[in-house]
Amino acid sequence: MSSGEYKVDKVVDARGSHCPGPLMELIKAIKNVQVGQVVAVYSTDSGSKTDIPLWVKKAGHELIGVYDRGGYTEFIVKKTH
Amino acid sequence: MKKVVIVGGGTGGTITANILARKVSREAEITLISNTPQHIYQPGFLYRALGEIIDESEIIREERKLVNKRVKLVIDEAVKIDIQNRMVDLMSGKKLEYDYLVISTGSRIVPEEVPGYEVSYHFYSLEGARKLHEALERFKEGVVAVGIGGIPYKCPPAPAEFCCLLDYYFTKRGIRDKVEIHYLSPLPRTFPHEAVAEAITEMMEKKGIHWHPMFNIESVDPEKKIVNSLEGESLRFDLLVMVPPHRGAEVVEKSGIGVDGGWIPVDKYTLQYKDYSEVYAIGDATNLPVSKSGAAAHFEGKIVADRITSEITGHEPRAKYDGRVLCFCDAGFRKAIYMDFNYENPPKKPRFSYIWYLGKQLVNRFYWSLILSGLV
Numbered sequence A: 001m002s003s004g005e006y007k008v009d010k011v012v013d014a015r016g017s018h019c020p021g022p023l024m025e026l027i028k029a030i031k032n033v034q035v036g037q038v039v040a041v042y043s044t045d046s047g048s049k050t051d052i053p054l055w056v057k058k059a060g061h062e063l064i065g066v067y068d069r070g071g072y073t074e075f076i077v078k079k080t081h
Numbered sequence B: 001m002k003k004v005v006i007v008g009g010g011t012g013g014t015i016t017a018n019i020l021a022r023k024v025s026r027e028a029e030i031t032l033i034s035n036t037p038q039h040i041y042q043p044g045f046l047y048r049a050l051g052e053i054i055d056e057s058e059i060i061r062e063e064r065k066l067v068n069k070r071v072k073l074v075i076d077e078a079v080k081i082d083i084q085n086r087m088v089d090l091m092s093g094k095k096l097e098y099d100y101l102v103i104s105t106g107s108r109i110v111p112e113e114v115p116g117y118e119v120s121y122h123f124y125s126l127e128g129a130r131k132l133h134e135a136l137e138r139f140k141e142g143v144v145a146v147g148i149g150g151i152p153y154k155c156p157p158a159p160a161e162f163c164c165l166l167d168y169y170f171t172k173r174g175i176r177d178k179v180e181i182h183y184l185s186p187l188p189r190t191f192p193h194e195a196v197a198e199a200i201t202e203m204m205e206k207k208g209i210h211w212h213p214m215f216n217i218e219s220v221d222p223e224k225k226i227v228n229s230l231e232g233e234s235l236r237f238d239l240l241v242m243v244p245p246h247r248g249a250e251v252v253e254k255s256g257i258g259v260d261g262g263w264i265p266v267d268k269y270t271l272q273y274k275d276y277s278e279v280y281a282i283g284d285a286t287n288l289p290v291s292k293s294g295a296a297a298h299f300e301g302k303i304v305a306d307r308i309t310s311e312i313t314g315h316e317p318r319a320k321y322d323g324r325v326l327c328f329c330d331a332g333f334r335k336a337i338y339m340d341f342n343y344e345n346p347p348k349k350p351r352f353s354y355i356w357y358l359g360k361q362l363v364n365r366f367y368w369s370l371i372l373s374g375l376v
């Protein structure tokens, strides 16, 4: 599967998740992929737009893109270390 | 006779078996496999750790007494789930064939995945809760840190709830002013959902609980008593309470049906495993983005029992899981919050009140009868 020019290695569909929520699903996914791999997270949670970029920055990974997919948001994150 | 096999006699498996026994025991043989003759009420671990429960018989019952007599209860360990051949192999050497399979094997804790975990305590098993209780009773002053050693974990609000209950516990002991309580939140907030986080943050601030955003525990230095986050921060502690990392059941991992640490990928509405429409998974065992909670296992168990009943009685299975979870969170001093949400409807900002505290007590009490029977 690909989003824009990036090959996505893992898709996490966290639409409808309020607890544990999309960010926890992302943290779990990042742990389970290899360095250099790319994770896409789908979220319908309004909080994701602030908390996902905040965590990705603090944890030192790379936020490749944020896309409005009509009804949900897709976040593309690369594991960098 | 159709054969229904349910693997795992915890919350979800017991509810599913009891509903099926009432609905289709004439048309089907219902077998429940449990690797323990006991049923333990896990939310009780928190209260065992805090010394509010000392008599453990309050949270342990015989599984046989909780399941309908028409359910064949087999106390044995499932060692292999062979989806291709519709067979479950047991430790004793027995093999059980099935027409419908429900996997409700829950999760297991793996504290050893965090380097330095030996100096930490937890309330995620009865043994862990007993040890934590002893450590708390010995504790006189200093820093207590409460954090999370791995995602996913059972009952996401439990560590924040535990911090609030620690405030209550140390206040009752008259040493609250000598203890600093630190909550290490894996998220930028105190709770995944914004509206709920607002209420919990207000409560923590009122109680003087320090909270640290985005602190996912990566390692512990046992000599220096320092806990390190994968985001690059550290905190010195005198007592560390760490939610251990969780994995799916061993049998799931060994049978090759789990992903990302042994979680079974199922359809978020039908709870069916991939293209195997006769295989369902419920509760903590799944990879669904819902909280690993007794409430989710309960609602999912009802859906699966309904779907299997439809199939066995020749109807189209229509029941779908809507993502519903409900949850009470005890803040101490006889106050609690209540949340009820599903895929479509997020939780609203909750209010702390005595009513919800009573609600939580009622659930604790009726778990054994109304909830496990599947009557509610």
Ligand SMILES: Cc1cc2nc3c(=O)[nH]c(=O)nc-3n(C[C@H](O)[C@H](O)[C@H](O)COP(=O)(O)OP(=O)(O)OC[C@H]3O[C@@H](n4cnc5c(N)ncnc54)[C@H](O)[C@@H]3O)c2cc1C
Pocket: B007, B008, B009, B010, B011, B012, B013, B033, B034, B035, B036, B041, B042, B043, B044, B045, B046, B076, B077, B078, B079, B104, B105, B106, B107, B123, B124, B125, B154, B155, B158, B249, B250, B251, B282, B283, B284, B285, B292, B293, B294, B295, B296, B297, B326, B327, B328
């Ligand atoms: C401290 C704490 C507080 C909690 N508080 C709450 C709360 O307030 N509200 C809430 O809703 N939830 C709460 N939970 C979570 C809740 O207890 C679990 O989510 C719930 O028990 C999950 O049900 P389950 O049926 O999926 O798994 P479980 O109830 O864990 O049952 C799984 C069963 O499968 C058995 N098993 C595993 N492998 C095998 C095998 N190979 N063969 C045979 N049997 C096997 C296990 O022994 C176990 O009996 C809490 C949990 C903890 C630890």
